[in-house]
Amino acid sequence: MQTFDETAFESEVRAYEEADRRLPPPNAPVLFYGSSSIRFWPELERDFPGRPVMNRGFGGATFDDCVQLFHRLVKPYAPRVSSCTPEITIWCTGVSRPTSWTT
Numbered sequence: 001m002q003t004f005d006e007t008a009f010e011s012e013v014r015a016y017e018e019a020d021r022r023l024p025p026p027n028a029p030v031l032f033y034g035s036s037s038i039r040f041w042p043e044l045e046r047d048f049p050g051r052p053v054m055n056r057g058f059g060g061a062t063f064d065d066c067v068q069l070f071h072r073l074v075k076p077y078a079p080r081v082s083s084c085t086p087e088i089t090i091w092c093t094g095v096s097r098p099t100s101w102t103t
Contacts, residue, residue: 004068012058014071026052031079035061038085053080 030050032038038057045053056073058065067086074082 004064006068009058009061009065013069016056016073025054025068025069027078028052028056028080029077031056031074031077031082032083032085033057033074033082034066035059038083047102 030048031054032041032044033056035057036059038055040060041047041055041057044055054077058069058073061069063084
């Protein structure tokens with residue numbers, strides 16, 4: 001099992017937090033969360049018209065990274081729906097998913 005490196009994504013997480021201070025995010029968003037496939041989704045708003053979507057992708061994220069950063073990148077927004085996509089790293093590395101999430 002990999003050890004979580006708290007500093008690996010700190011600059012990306014802080015950039016999201018700073019952007020939220022400048023422009024508050026929507027209430028109860030549809031939040032997309034995970035790795036670069038989310039981060040580089042160029043037209044998320046266009047693909048989900050009329051929905052208050054929010055992109056919280058961060059590059060190279062694994063499932064473990066998503067779990068560890070959940071409290072900073074998902075929980076504060078109380079999303080209506082969230083989608084976590086940490087690529088296929090889970091299946092390639094053999095890292096298993098937890099049976100439950102603790103928030």
